[in-house]
Amino acid sequence: MPVRYTPPRPDELLPVKGVALGTAPAKIKKWERDDLLLAAFDAGAVAAGVFTQNRFAAAPVAVCRSHLAASGEVRALIVNAGNANAGTGTAGIRAAEVTCAAVASILGCAPSQVLPFSTGVIMEPLPVDKIVDALPLAHRAIAPDRWFAAASAIMTTDTVPKGASRRVTVDGAAITATGIAKGAGMIHPNMATMLSFVATDTPLSVALLRELTREIADVSFNCATVDGDTSTNDSFVIVATGKAPIAPITRSDDPRLAPVRTALTEVAVALAQAIVRDGEGATKFMTIRVEGGRDVAECRRTALAIAHSPLVKTAFFASDPNLGRIVCAIGNGAAPDQDAGHVSFWLDDVQVVKNGARAASYTESAGQRVMKNDEITVRVALGRGTAAATVWTCDFSHDYVSINADYRS
Amino acid sequence: MPVRYTPPRPDELLPVKGVALGTAPAKIKKWERDDLLLAAFDAGAVAAGVFTQNRFAAAPVAVCRSHLAASGEVRALIVNAGNANAGTGTAGIRAAEVTCAAVASILGCAPSQVLPFSTGVIMEPLPVDKIVDALPLAHRAIAPDRWFAAASAIMTTDTVPKGASRRVTVDGAAITATGIAKGAGMIHPNMATMLSFVATDTPLSVALLRELTREIADVSFNCATVDGDTSTNDSFVIVATGKAPIAPITRSDDPRLAPVRTALTEVAVALAQAIVRDGEGATKFMTIRVEGGRDVAECRRTALAIAHSPLVKTAFFASDPNLGRIVCAIGNGAAPDQDAGHVSFWLDDVQVVKNGARAASYTESAGQRVMKNDEITVRVALGRGTAAATVWTCDFSHDYVSINADYRS
Numbered sequence: 001m002p003v004r005y006t007p008p009r010p011d012e013l014l015p016v017k018g019v020a021l022g023t024a025p026a027k028i029k030k031w032e033r034d035d036l037l038l039a040a041f042d043a044g045a046v047a048a049g050v051f052t053q054n055r056f057a058a059a060p061v062a063v064c065r066s067h068l069a070a071s072g073e074v075r076a077l078i079v080n081a082g083n084a085n086a087g088t089g090t091a092g093i094r095a096a097e098v099t100c101a102a103v104a105s106i107l108g109c110a111p112s113q114v115l116p117f118s119t120g121v122i123m124e125p126l127p128v129d130k131i132v133d134a135l136p137l138a139h140r141a142i143a144p145d146r147w148f149a150a151a152s153a154i155m156t157t158d159t160v161p162k163g164a165s166r167r168v169t170v171d172g173a174a175i176t177a178t179g180i181a182k183g184a185g186m187i188h189p190n191m192a193t194m195l196s197f198v199a200t201d202t203p204l205s206v207a208l209l210r211e212l213t214r215e216i217a218d219v220s221f222n223c224a225t226v227d228g229d230t231s232t233n234d235s236f237v238i239v240a241t242g243k244a245p246i247a248p249i250t251r252s253d254d255p256r257l258a259p260v261r262t263a264l265t266e267v268a269v270a271l272a273q274a275i276v277r278d279g280e281g282a283t284k285f286m287t288i289r290v291e292g293g294r295d296v297a298e299c300r301r302t303a304l305a306i307a308h309s310p311l312v313k314t315a316f317f318a319s320d321p322n323l324g325r326i327v328c329a330i331g332n333g334a335a336p337d338q339d340a341g342h343v344s345f346w347l348d349d350v351q352v353v354k355n356g357a358r359a360a361s362y363t364e365s366a367g368q369r370v371m372k373n374d375e376i377t378v379r380v381a382l383g384r385g386t387a388a389a390t391v392w393t394c395d396f397s398h399d400y401v402s403i404n405a406d407y408r409s
Numbered sequence: 410m411p412v413r414y415t416p417p418r419p420d421e422l423l424p425v426k427g428v429a430l431g432t433a434p435a436k437i438k439k440w441e442r443d444d445l446l447l448a449a450f451d452a453g454a455v456a457a458g459v460f461t462q463n464r465f466a467a468a469p470v471a472v473c474r475s476h477l478a479a480s481g482e483v484r485a486l487i488v489n490a491g492n493a494n495a496g497t498g499t500a501g502i503r504a505a506e507v508t509c510a511a512v513a514s515i516l517g518c519a520p521s522q523v524l525p526f527s528t529g530v531i532m533e534p535l536p537v538d539k540i541v542d543a544l545p546l547a548h549r550a551i552a553p554d555r556w557f558a559a560a561s562a563i564m565t566t567d568t569v570p571k572g573a574s575r576r577v578t579v580d581g582a583a584i585t586a587t588g589i590a591k592g593a594g595m596i597h598p599n600m601a602t603m604l605s606f607v608a609t610d611t612p613l614s615v616a617l618l619r620e621l622t623r624e625i626a627d628v629s630f631n632c633a634t635v636d637g638d639t640s641t642n643d644s645f646v647i648v649a650t651g652k653a654p655i656a657p658i659t660r661s662d663d664p665r666l667a668p669v670r671t672a673l674t675e676v677a678v679a680l681a682q683a684i685v686r687d688g689e690g691a692t693k694f695m696t697i698r699v700e701g702g703r704d705v706a707e708c709r710r711t712a713l714a715i716a717h718s719p720l721v722k723t724a725f726f727a728s729d730p731n732l733g734r735i736v737c738a739i740g741n742g743a744a745p746d747q748d749a750g751h752v753s754f755w756l757d758d759v760q761v762v763k764n765g766a767r768a769a770s771y772t773e774s775a776g777q778r779v780m781k782n783d784e785i786t787v788r789v790a791l792g793r794g795t796a797a798a799t800v801w802t803c804d805f806s807h808d809y810v811s812i813n814a815d816y817r818s
Contacts, residue, residue, distance in 0.1 A: 089764070324495065324641075327532055327641070
């Protein structure tokens with residue numbers, strides 16, 4: 001059960017002009033469900049993406065980067081769950097390219113206009129025949145209103161499908177942004193999500209879309225962390241089909257961009273938070289906000305030290321105001337010249353530490369009251385500047401261990 | 410139950426000339442056991458220490474650093490379990506100083522010749538009265554053969570007391586090195602242990618002892634990691650009483666130093682590994698060895714990325730050769746310009762990855778065979794240099810979560 005996240009109803013995921021989606025069971029694992037997604041775009045769509053920083057970046061990530069490097073024109077995404085096609089060397093690259101070629105042949109486009117994605121077990125050969133065999137079925141199923149089925153097909157240890165939509169008006173026309181994501185374990189900044197795809201019908205230039213995608217990733221998926229592991233496959237892609245009846249937006253100072261940016265950002269933030277809320281075994285959702293740093297980097301390092309500490313995460317799981325563990329994590333994440341005597345922090349509205357020691361006003365019962373909540377904000381003041389950073393994370397439970405100890409069985 | 414670690418019998422912890430130890434119940438927590446240790450040294454003993462890098466270093470750490478900064482002469486260590494005296498501000502410093510003064514008054518030495526240590530819950534005021542009240546009892550109990558009782562008194566979530574002794578011959582005289590440690594959770598390099606104290610009767614100059622202590626910490630406690638959290642209190646101290654009947658050793662090129670260095674190093678390595686073997690909830694002990702790097706730093710970063718990955722640690726717990734998770738961790742820890750195609754790794758004698766992809770010779774059953782062991786070596790070759798680094802760690806089990814979720818209750 002995710003923490004305070006209700007998956008969207010299928011009709012809440014609004015169709016985006018120029019996008020059709022179809023799913024099929026490729027039976028990559030022993031799942032009784034669709035595990036293959038084909039997203040097809042009308043001619044004229046462009047895409048931009050940000051990808052994992054892991055040095056063992058998966059084969060599909062390498063192929064995506066290469067396919068997106070040219071014009072950015074895309075006609076399809078092809079996504080499988082159950083096998084990550086990572087740690088698979090040159091054979092893995094070939095497998096991803098064979099998949100793209102098969103999609104291209106069905107859609108009548110160039111293989112370089114197809115972006116491949118995989119998620120699942122690492123270091124096992126991609127069963128490319130199963131994917132190619134299931135492709136016609138997925139293609140026959142494509143329709144504009146199948147976002148919910150798409151969100152379901154890309155799940156691995158996710159407990160619910162994740163999707164979000166926004167609609168705004170630009171130049172009198174309705175503009176839509178709809179996205180889906182899958183995540184759960186192995187979620188960490190740079191990149192944060194396992195896989196997320198957002199589409200809009202806004203006509204955007206490739207250059208502007210690339211800028212926008214990086215900018216939105218930084219305030220959404222790069223703020224989300226479940227267990228500190230950066231996956232080999234993490235990918236976030238925005239596709240702009242250009243089918244909305246307005247003149248193209250090509251400059252970042254075009255005033256019409258503001259509502260589009262807001263809509264896309266809101267979708268990405270909703271998806272990134274949904275991934276954390278559905279973190280493996282999560283029972284609580286924490287917002288870690290670090291303020292008063294000299295720069296964003298030190299705020300972010302401190303926030304991540306808190307978010308990644310297994311001792312902090314198990315204390316949240318236990319609803320135990322063992323707040324010394326947060327003090328300890330702050331001490332590990334802060335800059336070497338941080339003066340502990342300038343640090344204060346709060347749990348929601350309760351001040352716990354003031355200037356490096358327990359606040360005189362703090363009581364165990366006040367701490368206990370906040371810790372019992374399933375959604376908690378930890379706010380830290382470093383007292384040495386004006387920079388700030390926020391990350392979202394979840395607690396560390398028995399179920400995290402169970403899910404990850406049993407994942408392959 | 411620790412992984413393949415049998416605690417020493419009391420008579421295996423050899424007395425060190427010039428050292429006497431006594432324990433008492435200060436009742437800092439609701440424990441039916443001694444929780445206070447007084448170690449007293451004859452006049453002439455010197456000490457050196459390495460301490461946590463945490464910016465919220467505990468009050469006793471600050472006091473130790475200050476007391477050790479002068480001549481290095483020490484007459485006592487005073488150690489309490491159950492309260493860390495960390496995150497306690499200037500009141501915490503005062504509490505540690507009051508404790509030192511009480512010991513000094515009993516032993517008839519200067520307060521600056523007493524080193525204070527605390528371990529336990531963070532950010533609660535140290536019950537200094539309880540400690541001072543129990544001191545006379547600990548003092549009446551002191552005797553040279555009480556190392557085992559000392560190792561027991563400093564435990565927190567440790568399941569067994571940890572100690573080790575070595576005896577070597579130098580200039581025809583028997584030289585002894587005996588040490589104790591406590592650890593369990595929150596174990597991470599810089600510093601690695603919660604608390605470890607080693608004593609030898611070798612006559613060593615303070616300058617040489619300081620050099621030796623740093624050197625030994627680097628190959629012992631700084632190679633040990635349980636959960637990646639660096640405690641506020643981590644301390645490793647070596648005391649040299651100088652009571653052995655040999656001429657003082659003052660230079661690092663003195664050939665008589667070699668057997669002493671070996672004895673002290675073996676004691677420290679045994680204690681550091683014991684801490685990992687008794688890591689909170691540990692069921693397996695893993696040695697992570699990374700070779701073929703350009704420098705030690707990148708080998709160490711890669712080894713720690715593997716050792717700290719919750720996904721890797723839960724896979725070991727499950728005895729599941731889900732080896733893609735190790736690939737992923739290597740990809741997170743390695744240098745940004747690491748070529749994945751040059752990476753190979755082995756589980757004990759089984760090659761898993763060769764040049765960035767699964768080795769042709771690898772079989773699931775071979776991986777499964779190794780993963781069932783309770784002691785496993787992961788060896789990684791980065792293929793770009795001659796540097797190497799080793800860390801020791803343990804797996805991540807249900808019990809880790811239980812122990813840390815319930816610690817304060």
